[in-house]
Structure formats: C-alpha cells, structure tokens
Amino acid sequence: MTKILTDTDWQELWAESEQNGHASFQSKGFETIRKGKLLDVSHTYECWSELRNGLSISIHQEEFIDDLVWVRDIFDKSQFGLSFFLSGKVRIERHGLTDKTDEIVGRYYSECNCDIKETEWWKAGEKFSRIYLKIEPQEFFQSFGEEELEQIPISLRQAVMNGKVQPYYQQGEITQQMWKVLCNILKCPYQGLMKRMYLESQAIELITLHFQQIQEQEIRNHSFPGKNLRDVERIYQAKEILLGNLENPPSLIDLARQVGINEFKLKRGFRQVFGTSAFKYLHNYRLEKAKQLLALGDMKIEEVAFRVGFDSRSYFALAFRKKFGLNPKQYFQHHHKSL
Template identity: 45%
Template sequence: MAIALSQDDYWTLFQESAVDRDVASTADQLDITRKYSSQWGHGFMREICLREGLTLDIANYQPHDDIITHSADREHPLEYSFNLPDGYPSSADAIPYHLFGSGIAPGGREKQYANQRIMWVSVHIEPEVFRSFAGNPSGQVPEALQHLIGDPNQKYYVRPGQATPAMHIALQQILQCPYQGFTQRMFLESKVWELMALLLEQEAETQQGRQPVVWLKPDDVDRIHQAKAILLQHLNNPPSLTQLARQAGLNECTLKLGFRQVFGTTAFSYLHHYRLEQARQLLTTDEMSVTQVAQSIGFARNYFTKAFRQKFGCTPLAYRKGHRVHFNIK
C-alpha cells in the first residue's frame, strides 16, 4: 500500500530522521549528510552549500514502500538534475537530466516506487548568481539564455535531455571528489559550472532547432515506468511499440516522446542496452554458453556478437576469457 504525504511533510521527516546530523568527514556545517529514516527506507541525502545561492545536492536512497508526495505551486530557482541509474557508474543505462529555469514550479503528484534505488545529482542556482557571469553592470544575460531567468510569477521553463560523455565524466568527478573543506568546495564548484556550461551548449542547440518539450501528467509518468517494467519482463520476446503502448494504457505518441523524456532514450534503445548489460553479467559465470546467453536475451548468436563488440569493445567470448584471467589474478 502506498504512503501519501505532502512534499513539505516528506522532507521534514527526512530531515528530522537525522538526529545526529552527520557531517561529511568534517565539522563543516556547509556540507551536511542526512540519513534516510529507517522508518521509510535507507540511504542518504547530502547538501553542499558551495556559496550563497549555489547548492549541490547528492541523493542515494531506497524507500521500503511506494511513497506518493503532493506539492503545491512554489517558487523555484534555476536547477539541473541528473537521474543516475542503479549501479552507477558501472551501469550501462543512459543518464537523463532536466534543466529548469527560474519561476513557478507547478504543484503535482510524484511517486517513488518501493525498493527502487533513487540516485540523483542536483544543482540549485539563484538567478543573481547566474547573472554574475554576464560581465556587465546590469547582469543582463545573453538573449539566447534569457528564458532561463523566468518571470517569478510564471511557470518555469523545463527541458529534458540525455547526458553526454563529457557530462558523465564531470558527474563521476563530483561523486568521487577526493578533497575536503575549502579545497572540496573549490573543486566541486568548478565541476558544477562545467556541467552548466555543457548544458547551456545543448540548450543553445535546442533553441536553434526549436525542439518541443513534452508535458507529462503524473499518471503518464507512472504508465511509462510500467512500460519499462513490461519491456524488462520480456527480454527475449518484447512487445511491439503499439502493443507496449496498449499494455501500459498510453497512446503510442505519448509513449515514444514520454519514454525519451523520462529515461533519456527510446524504449527499444533502453531495452537494447539493458539486454547487453544482462548478457555481460551472465558471461562472468560459466553457467551458460555464449549461444545460450544470446538466446536468453532474445538475440541471434551472430547479431549478439556484433552488438556486444560495438558496446563493450570485444566479443562475448573474449570478454569471458578476460574476466577469467582477471579473476585468477585476484
């Protein structure tokens, strides 16, 4: 049974659960790690204040039950947020992100699924901090970026996207930062702005191409997650896109555009990469032959070899042999 809470109550409970208010490695009150309440699940959320008006949040938690939160309209700064796949950085899944302008964030309903790992990196930037890069007394940003500084009384701008390899590297560097205190904030702020620069580069391309933004209802998002679950339950015989849309209770257009928005890639590209990742894990044991591994994920042997080489840089047989050598060395 799902637990329903207001968003404010949910985050209040999250914060109150951390009685000891663990501070990450130092007595630095600008870097606080709060434990996820054992009543609700396990994990943590870390909040790092890099400077006034610039905050980096890192979360990694897993609820015990489905949790539905409801929120009202609220003021919102600039933000970008990367949703990391379970097992990151070794996971082969794509990394979707959302870029938000400042303005009013509309209220709505959000569902977190029981026993599903939630990992994200999010950065909040007050408009005044963003304007400080303008290089002029008025703080006027370039015309191509002015839509990111929205009317405080109007709905904010939002654009989904998929992380590039350069973004992936910056995310890893943030999560694996080796420094503490003053040096840590200097390093993390440099990476936060590096990510923002990469996002703005994609934003300029999007604005030039006038790519549409798809607005999804909360129920649509739930059904898209259901569509993903259906795909993963039928690795060796997946339904067609039309069948998948019907089973998930969506029209085909909403499924196609919405799946890309939620997961950063198409439904069948997601399935393709997931199949190969499953195969890679199966190859680390001797329980199945290469042909049997291919059959288990619904690939013909020849196609499997070609697809595996394209993704991992070697044939399935070579990967298995290399894994054996690595295991024996250890």
C-alpha cells in the same frame, strides 16, 4: 502497500527519525549531510554543498520500502534546477505544466517549478540516485554583463534582468562529457576549501554543457532565412528602434516583439546583417554619437554621457577610452584647446 506523503509529512518523518536515532543531520563548513532510515518509508542519503552565491549542489540517494506517492506542497519560487539521473526511475506530473514524465538514467532535466504542484510515483526497492544543481539566477549571474546575459537561456535571462520567473521543464540527454563531470563530482579527491573549489568548477562545467546543448538544439530547430527580405526588413527596423531609444532601449525580448520576429531570429539575424550582436552594435553607436557631441562642444561630458545612454560617467569614460584611446575629457580638450 502504497504510501502517500506530502513535503510536510516528510519533514515530520525526518524530525521523528532523528529523535529516535534512526537518522542523523550533520553540518560542517559548506556541507550538510542527512542520512538514515526514515521509519518504514525509506533509506536516504543527501549531501548538500553551498558552493558560491546562487549555486549549490546535492548528491541524493533514495530507496523506498513501499511504493510511494509523494505530493509536493512546499515551493521555492526562486529556484532553477538541473537534475542528473544516475540510477533508478521516478514518474512525475507537474500539474498544469507537464503530463506524467518518466525521469530515468541517462536523462537530465532543467526546471523552474515556482508554484507548480507536483505528484511523484516511486517504486519500492529501486535504488535511486541523482546529482542536483540549484541555481538562484539573480545571485549567480549578477556579475555578468548584458551582452553575456544575451547568451543564456531565456528563462534564466528574464529572471536575472527583470525578475520575471516563469515555470518551465525541459529534458535533455546526459552526454559523454557530462558523465565525465558527474563522475568527477562523485569521486572528488579533495577536502575542505579545495573540495568546495573543485565542486564549484565541476558544477559550472555542467551548466556550461547544458547551455551548449540548448544552443545546439535552437540552431537545429531554427534558421535565419537570409533570403527572406521581410525578415531582413525587421532586423533593420529593430536597429532603428534601438538607435531611436539610446537613453532607454528595449530589451531584446521587447524589441523582437515590436518588430514581429522571435528572439532567436533577431539575435542571429542581427549578427548576419550587421556582423555583431544588437547590444554591441548599440554600445558602439553610443560611443560614436558621444564622440560627435564632444567634438561639437555644446554639452558638458556628463550631459553627453546621459544623452547617449550611459548612467555612470566612470563607465562611460572607461568605454570611451577603450574604443578611442583617450578619455572623454582629453578628447574634449583636444578639440577645444581654447577652453
């Protein structure tokens, strides 16, 4: 017999099973564990660990008593996830986003479902287990600089920089390095604070390996044609747009759109033509322009900082000193001793 459940039904089953003593819920420190038999539906174990702002990890094991169709009707708009399959199989359709896909051992997926409705098909008696990383981009990446954010996948970067969350789904292969990290998570030898720190380090390593896999795939799928003069012209056009908008430069996505080139080609092409990233090129140009304006002596330091695109005087002073060995005030005084 095939059962049909929704997320709301699932929550009600947990509550009823806990009342009847068939399931338990335990929260201790950074971990929350739910386990037991959900009436005549499944044997379940789930351990959630909150690791740091914007990052959590769960170990999830499931075995359904009957075939089940699960209709997801509760959404998390801010959630990005990485799901690694350790055993079992499930077929899922993300309506309007993917056809039916089989999620099996040896595969993992990255996702942001937003308001996408899901239907899942589970087989009775098949033991299913996975490790799942939940990432809330604006919290997790809040300490990263703009140049660093250029290197993360576009879906995450959009969510961090302008709050745009677009649904997506992408499968990948669990590499040997990933398997090693997954085993480390399952066999974590620590407790308390050290366990939390250890799991966080392993989770971040999985995210890093995921980013590496995406980057390698992009390189395989795209190349910057160095002999294509039209593309080189677009790179120079992009540079001029950046330098013409020091106070409010466009994002890389908008810049690529303006010059008619995809973002990957723009980033790679900028490095090939100018030897550095677009962000670093702009940063260095701002400082060189500031140096010229300070030498002229017609503007105050705050005005110079604002003119070349620095909102913070303290950050401007730090960046200026790092590049030229003097802070802006010292440089100004050196050129205008009479002042």
